Amino acid sequence: MKKYFQIPIKKVAVVTLLAAGVLIQPSCKKTLEEKPQSQYTTNTFFANTDEAYMATMGVYEIMSSQNTYGFYISMVFDIDTDIAQMQGSDFSNDPRVAAHYGITPVHGYLIQVWSAFYKGIDRANLVIQQIPQMPLFTSGTDAQKASLKRMLAEAKFLRGFYYSELVRLFGDVPFKLTPTQATDDLQLPRTDRMTIYTQVIKDMTEAIDDIPWASQKTSDERLSKGAVKGMLARVALFAGGYSLRQNGQMERPANYQDYYTIAKTQTTDIMNSGEHVLNASYQQIFQNQCKLTLEPKECMFEVAFYNSAGNSPNSGFIGTWNAPIAVAGNPYGRANSFYKAMAPFQKTYATGDLRRDVAVCTYSLDINGNPVQIAASKDDTWSPGKWRRDWQGTSPKDLNNTDINWCVLRYADVLLMRAEAENELNNGPNADAYNAINMVRRRAFGKPLTTANVAVDLPAGQDKTTFLKSIQQERAWELCYEGIRKADLIRWNILGPTLRATQVAAKAYRSNYPYVAGTNFVDGKHELYPIPAAEFDVNHNPGFTQNPKY
Template identity: 65%
Template structure:
């Protein structure tokens, strides 16, 4: 967690707004003289989302599986991804350490920007345009600090919180901070960021934050803060004032919906074709992690569309896909007749060496069905690298904002109101190819649902709509049903086929696997760090 107080200008992952440059190191006391230098500094904060330990692989895929809708292929705990996915994680697992350190590097860089920008002469005496640029940069740094702490809390629970950049004289042996103290800071940071970052989604030409993205992500933070989590007591708990957090989610989603800045793409399929072809669409895809490497290497890149895509045989014109991230056959079959999302979300074919689609429909081939949202034959021409792609990872879509609004209204009002129905029904109408804002009894949820029944509909709709987009496992945790869902899924799959290869329930331990272990190396270095329950 110790990082020198300096500015690191890395090869940027944000391909739309800065060319790749050599790695450089600048001392912070001679930096922050111009808006360009401040901009370079905040790009270094964004950069910590990228690459293998960020949203290029671990954060997007490995940490979102196994669940009720997907699993990692292969039942043995024989390597890093499967140990994490199948809940057999040793405390010295390298993925835990890599992500822990990368998130704290992001926090340290954000702290430095937050400290230095207000000290700049231009921040006080510059032109209005210069002040606007610096305020936006300050807002971005505050938001990103909050996001990195949010990621750490969801993965590890209580973690050390540090709100100043690290210097050589600092005491770095910090104890864990209660997660609700951290959540208070996250909400503060993101609320302040929302006031500083403009509404620019419609004309945005890059992946940087808009006001709507900040508010949508703050709504997500609030739902997690108001949800269940594993405490150091070894019990799953939620705060007694959880409805206060749901009220924040209600407010933020309402403001995003009322802004006119965001909307659903009328075609569910087109969303993911746009992702595959590097087309930014901030109306629906509100917040994307920019993944790019000029030579195809792993740095700042990702494996989106190779690990979480249908098999594509090596040598085919679209590029290889190893397809280790698999859905379950029963999830594909859960979609209702006419739901256009099914054949987008789940791919039931492979690509052979010639690039032909080969159906996988007989025998046990349905155990190899994979996410179809980032399939190789939707991507651009042949790959730069066999494994790595430049496909961005989308952290927030407008559909998620609508579903969060529905969930928050249902919880706060002890049942669904008109706003809850309107939000979820927009998502459902798009799924069936219906006009988004016209009531349609053939697809809209029935009136008169009680709180419990409506929540079940929200839970299922989030699976159908947002599957494989990095949210399912964490959703099940905040609802306190991860273990229950995994056991029910394994039982259903074994009933479907007795030798169906799904083993998560054999390894999952309640009141343990809702969190990952604190990296053992960090505990060896910092004796003030306790371990999570049962590790």
Template identity: 40%
Template structure:
């Protein structure tokens, strides 16, 4: 075949280069600044070179403009679990995104959008050229297998990039080939449903190209479980609600009449993953994070089906701020501790649920690893926490990058997607649906996953609506702090309702009304402990005299009103805030784009 010149990232796992992206012209967000410039004859001439090009596509997931912070910890907030960085809106960056007062000029919009498109451009190159390689058809069995896998990886990565763009911006320009082959780089928006159809078809193809976990070495590369789980997730979004600029309810949340077709796709893909047995739940919920992700290890059960591999170092080398921007701070001053667990979310957990104290961390940590309790209104998320990172240097370090991976899809999510789709399609819960959600619940309560347990299993005889409500709650308890909740609520058309309900619940909690009547003003923890140990219960009034050998934290107080109730999602507007605006620079250079949804 005849190759034309193109630019690619030639990267290795040990040396990932970051992106420096601007948006002076529409074409620029389909291109990247190259580390080296090679002809496609060279890049797509052998398997090792293609592997480097594929690693460059993976790299577009990482760093500050990827899941290193913005896509993971700015865009998914506020929701009914957590708040973004504390403080009033008006900074024209992350606080305005969290408070839903974002404007098209917001400084945090342009670069993530550009980086996602740069990943698409590199994926388009791989998808176009790999099947045209002579080795793809006539190479050795090993070469053909490796190239097929990388073709499937490129299809899957492109689907993830487009999915992230759609769930944040709605309809977007759609490109499926290298930019030099495009006759128009200044495209208008493509209906998201058309894009979803291509992505679902691409992932169906990729599932036949990519091996299962256990058939290849254990690392962070995409395997077939990830392909099928992503296809299930995208199908549920295709079948769910989304904010539309046109249609029978222009400018409102809408759902297609053929949504059951997509729930069927999701159900079938999840069933394949479940029956294959390549992935299973870790018996310990805490271990998934403390002993795997935070310990820089691959989770041994395959529960973390797909995680974004962070290289370590800086944003320029593809790292993340997980454990620095969020989670416990060092000595109360080092680290942002920026994401706050809502008190109402903390109290939504059953006290026996082990997931509460993994997801919610009510403390800072000293340089010696000693717990320093935080007030309830300053409780941070805990799945990515400094004191669980295996490198002891983080307890004395001012560094902002700890090399923690971001989990994109876990097996528990697959079980819950299966249960949700079963309930929708069958008009009520089935035995298989009950089993799927109960496996997740049993593990959460520290029970044996495979054995029925009446103390935690959902009661039999639930209606379709009741079972759906159980799914809504279970997904929150299981997946809290993993960047999923806001988007789940949007596809269920529940975001507005849940925000309003959460505001009322926060007011009731501060006033100690109803179920919150007996909550304490102070909670005591064990002193000089390296783990948070509640000496007094967060569910009962505090004793008149402080217990010995304890440290205290303010609990129910008016501070919750000033830092949370008055600010939480303060600018949310139904039928607008479900999506972000396009950055001003995009419209400046492309007159074919429109700013929709009331921005």
């Protein structure tokens, strides 16, 4: 079962001595005049490993919020795409505005996400600064030194991860590697994303040696070596992929293959380690998540959620917003199900692909908790099925919130990244690329993972372009609704065309099928979110500019 390692949020905030929630806002004098809530300071707090642990857990805690992976990033910021959309075509609520490409710089979700990540970065900067200064870091017992090195590595990884997410969402952003002090000049310009990616890759690479493999650590949601290496591979593919630049063009770096080489190296190391394998049952992965059972062999990086009373802090909407409709009062708890699967996408699964009925649920739950099949004419109300209420199987603590972890990285993703990297670097797929993607496909059809099977394996002889399209489709089938689809479409530079093609296909499927993303999307704009308007109220640096067309 899950082992929770979060600590009270108030203590975290005190320990990290945050002046404000965002990088820019400490320049506002009013935020610097708050009375301290505790006698703790950086000069007295990092006295032992327990206090260093508390500060490090404060860096993790940023992820366990509905402002990040409990709702906004996991769900709202990943749709509308070719596989999912937010229910309803108008702009009558905040999630719908964000999902349907109607977001503006004043939208509240933007500043909340921005603030959370910069708060996490500031916390990480403090841990990275303070732990090496602790006497125990060099003169403690072997166990103390190892523990502190691990925490330092975790802080480095998380700082890199948070910056990579800011870049993915907002492009070039202000960049700071020291903890915020009251005297700091925080009127900072935007830093080019490739400079930030260089530091992110450095942070993640330095973290690898001092973080244990999954088999060497306790059963909790702290990072494993495989998670660090896998996320480094993902970040490298984003760095080497397309992104919207300040000139309004989608561009990739000239040395993009260097980043694919990083991805190949890291995914190869993970595959050769023997630490991670595919669960033989695709369905069991998500039933385990619903029942709060950790599965580090496949689910490599999970964000921990838990609130004893079911309240909003440290809980998420996973399994209520992105689950089949469940009528209020049923034994399993309500699910409003605003996140909808695209029926035409569900039809693309091949006969015999066991993922289809796991990924997309075509029923709702009635007052007694019994499944009721949704009429074919209402198939636009089908929902993701990976976190359905009846799989959770318990009475809810809260009607909207759950303790289900958000899995950021699965081993299947590692295999698909390996296949993509090999295809790019070899100008077409080699045996390693085929092996990696075919293991994912064999599991999907219930076949032995390491035995060739002509019925389900990709046909040999595909060229580079065809194989990439196979990967793009396989990632949709395998990783749908897991928070990565829109980002993938952007880095491949096909988001706009994909949305427009999806709208055409939806209307051809059924003339009244609701879908507006293809109309609403603006190329050269919506590949990034706007910088929050609130930041311009406090940062007047001429190099702090808005994203194109906002």
